[in-house]
Amino acid sequence: xxxxxxRAMSVSGMLAWRAIxxxxxxxxxxxxxxxxxxxxxxxxxxxxxxxGALPIGTSxxxxxxxxxxxxxxxxxxxxxxGLTLARDIEGGFVDRLISSPAPRIALxxxxxxxxxxxxxxxxxxxxxxxxIGGVHPPGVLGTAIVYLMAALWGVATACWSMGVALRAxxxxxxxxMQLVVFVAIFTSVAYAPRELQQGWLRHISDWNPVTRIxxxxxxxxxxxxxxxxxxxxxxxxxxxxxxxxxxxxxxxxRLGRD
Amino acid sequence: xxxxxxxxxxxxxxxxxxxxxxxxxxxxxxxxLMSIFTASFDRGVGAIPGFPPVRGFLDFAVSGxxxxxxxxxxxxxxxxxxxxxxxxxxxxxxxxxVSRFALLSGRLVAGMLMAAAQAVLFVGxxxxxxxxxxxxxxxxxxxxxxxxxxxxxxxxxxxLLALRTGSAEAVQGMFPLFFALxxxxxxxxxxxxxxxxxxxxxxxxxxxxxVEGMRAQVITGVDVPAALLSLAIILxxxxxxxxxxxxxxSRRLGDS
Numbered sequence: 001x002x003x004x005x006x007r008a009m010s011v012s013g014m015l016a017w018r019a020i021x022x023x024x025x026x027x028x029x030x031x032x033x034x035x036x037x038x039x040x041x042x043x044x045x046x047x048x049x050x051x052g053a054l055p056i057g058t059s060x061x062x063x064x065x066x067x068x069x070x071x072x073x074x075x076x077x078x079x080x081x082g083l084t085l086a087r088d089i090e091g092g093f094v095d096r097l098i099s100s101p102a103p104r105i106a107l108x109x110x111x112x113x114x115x116x117x118x119x120x121x122x123x124x125x126x127x128x129x130x131x132i133g134g135v136h137p138p139g140v141l142g143t144a145i146v147y148l149m150a151a152l153w154g155v156a157t158a159c160w161s162m163g164v165a166l167r168a169x170x171x172x173x174x175x176x177m178q179l180v181v182f183v184a185i186f187t188s189v190a191y192a193p194r195e196l197q198q199g200w201l202r203h204i205s206d207w208n209p210v211t212r213i214x215x216x217x218x219x220x221x222x223x224x225x226x227x228x229x230x231x232x233x234x235x236x237x238x239x240x241x242x243x244x245x246x247x248x249x250x251x252x253x254r255l256g257r258d
Numbered sequence: 259x260x261x262x263x264x265x266x267x268x269x270x271x272x273x274x275x276x277x278x279x280x281x282x283x284x285x286x287x288x289x290x291l292m293s294i295f296t297a298s299f300d301r302g303v304g305a306i307p308g309f310p311p312v313r314g315f316l317d318f319a320v321s322g323x324x325x326x327x328x329x330x331x332x333x334x335x336x337x338x339x340x341x342x343x344x345x346x347x348x349x350x351x352x353x354x355x356v357s358r359f360a361l362l363s364g365r366l367v368a369g370m371l372m373a374a375a376q377a378v379l380f381v382g383x384x385x386x387x388x389x390x391x392x393x394x395x396x397x398x399x400x401x402x403x404x405x406x407x408x409x410x411x412x413x414x415x416x417x418l419l420a421l422r423t424g425s426a427e428a429v430q431g432m433f434p435l436f437f438a439l440x441x442x443x444x445x446x447x448x449x450x451x452x453x454x455x456x457x458x459x460x461x462x463x464x465x466x467x468x469v470e471g472m473r474a475q476v477i478t479g480v481d482v483p484a485a486l487l488s489l490a491i492i493l494x495x496x497x498x499x500x501x502x503x504x505x506x507x508s509r510r511l512g513d514s
Contacts (some may be wrong), residue, residue: 043441047460050309050451054302186290192298201297 008103015110019084020117033076033118037126041069045133048191056193057222063135066126067217068190070146071210073122074154075181079174080118081111082161086171098256108248112158119154123147142220145230149217152237153210157181159244166251184210189218212236259357266356266364271371273338284330284376288323289383295319295446308450312477313390320384321401321473322445325465327380328373328408329436333429335369335409336416340426352511362417362503369413374406381476389476397475400485404472407492412436414499421506445469464491 045062052061085107088094097107123146127137137143161177168176187201188210197205205211216233219226274281300315312318342348351361381391381398391398419429440446442456443465452460460466471488474481 039438039441042456043438046452046456047441047447048299049453049456050306050447051299051302053306183290186294190298191295192302196299196301197297198301199297201294 004103007101008106008109011102011106012109012113015106016113016117019081019111019114033073033080034122034125036076037069037073037122038129040072041065041126041129044068044191051192054192054196056196057218060135062130062133063222064218066130066135067146067149067214067221068185069126070119070123070150070217071153071185071214073126074115074119074150075157075185077118077122078115078154078157078159079161079177079181081115081158082163082165082177083171083174085111085162086165086169086173089165089169090171094255104252104255108159108162108245108252111162112155115154115158116151119151120147123150138221138224141225145220145225146217149213149220149233149237152234152241153213156237156240156244159241159248163244163247163251166248166255184208185214188214190214209236209240213240259360262356262360263363263367266360267367267371270335270338270365270368274334274368274372281331281334281372284327284334285379287330288326288380291326291446292316292319292323292380292384306451308448310448310450310477314388316384316387316389317392317477318448318473319446320381320389321469321476323384324377324380324401324405324472325408325445325469326440327376328405329412329440330433331369331372331376332409332412332416333433333436334416335365335372335413336418336420336429336432337426339365339417340420340424340429343420343424344426358504358507358511362500362507365417366410366413366500369409369416370406373409374402377402377405391476392478393475393480397480400480401472401475404468404485404488404492407489407496408468410496411492411499414496414503418499418503418506421503421510439463439465443469464495467491 041062045065048065049061052059052064056064058064085094094107098104127143127146131137138146160180164173164177167173187204188208189197189205193215194202194205194211212229212232213236214233216230219229296314296316296319303309303312303315303318310318339348342351348361381389381401385391391401393400416429419432420426423429442459443463444452444460445465449457449460449466468488468491471481471484471486474484
């Protein structure tokens with residue numbers, strides 16, 4: 001491993017650690033990303049409890065909602081990475097880092113790792129709440145897939161949010177980061193499976209990559225690991241990370257060169 | 259006093275319309291959610307035990323969207339009031355011969371006009387996409403009237419928060435509370451399909467009864483008892499929040 005790559009990994013690790021300890025130092029930043037998925041889980045499964053009577057793959061709308069809530073939690077964790085980067089740009093931390101010998105790529109790699117780790121926290125909270133509500137996790141492999149899907153979505157949303165932060169250079173771009181993430185989830189299979197959807201939503205959710213990720217997680221949660229659903233979820237995650245990652249890398253390349 | 263109220267209400271309407279960031283969320287989010295819920299659940303409503311008989315989910319959903327829009331608009335009204343305080347306009351008004359009553363009523367009337375217009379727009383959009391108001395013109399007018407009056411307790415609460423905090427950001431920060439109240443009610447799905455503690459909470463939540471009064475006009479026809487219950491809750495809560503706002507205003511101005 002060359003010196004440059006070792007240094008990049010070292011700095012990325014430190015930036016990831018810095019983002020993680022912010023959870024303890026600035027709980028007001030991270031708490032919403034823990035509380036909101038819980039709120040969504042309780043409110044959605046309670047309000048739409050009757051939907052469990054429809055052919056959605058389970059009679060429990062709570063079980064149906066758990067993957068949606070884990071994805072929301074991971075989405076919040078990803079947006080948090082963008083907000084942290086925007087705050088660092090505003091505060092001058094990024095300028096100091098760029099003028100140092102630290103590799104630029106660490107500016108993205110560190111927060112991306114942090115987003116994935118934060119998604120583990122949020123997914124654990126949601127799964128624990130589901131367990132309290134009587135929904136058991138889908139075995140070791142199934143649970144690992146639910147965590148993986150959430151983490152990949154967290155990385156994709158972090159790439160998107162950091163791409164926005166690198167261009168807007170202000171935390172005031174937060175609504176744009178959040179809006180795209182939430183619209184992407186809501187226009188997938190958030191509330192009902194595709195078989196029940198109709199009209200414009202069915203067309204969009206058929207093409208929305210988030211649908212495949214959510215279906216992979218939900219299929220696993222409800223019936224154990226089914227690779228015919230997991231593989232499309234992995235491919236969709238790879239596509240989103242490639243697109244959003246390219247968007248973030250381009251923003252990073254342009255940073256300070258405009 | 260009426261002239262002052264009218265002038266301040268008109269200013270409130272114009273200032274709201276001038277800033278898309280204040281009215282756009284109140285239109286965009288309820289319409290999008292209404293559309294997503296309709297596309298998700300329309301096919302299955304007939305098979306859900308306890309779901310009231312409806313022509314389609316859109317008929318059921320439109321009242322929830324109206325209520326959601328009024329809630330978001332109420333937060334914006336409070337934030338505008340706080341922004342007037344932050345920007346010094348409020349102080350200039352206080353120093354002028356404008357009555358204390360008009361300071362509140364101007365913003366409240368503006369909110370009520372916006373809420374009624376929003377209800378007309380939402381029902382219009384729903385009708386274009388196939389919804390039907392079973393109560394006909396009378397049911398439609400009752401719904402719009404209730405929506406307009408609903409802006410009174412919600413706008414009163416927004417102004418109360420503005421007077422308490424003096425910060426538009428703090429008022430906007432209360433949005434998650436409103437959002438939680440909305441979800442823990444029958445705004446999006448009927449109480450009859452809920453179970454356990456959630457159903458109890460939804461039953462105790464005044465928002466459920468407010469929205470059900472509006473919804474009945476759309477899905478069953480003109481329903482005077484439901485409308486009167488909704489009206490009583492709206493006016494009762496309005497008396498509390500507007501009364502507390504007036505008290506807070508009086509304290510702030512050192513009248514008491």
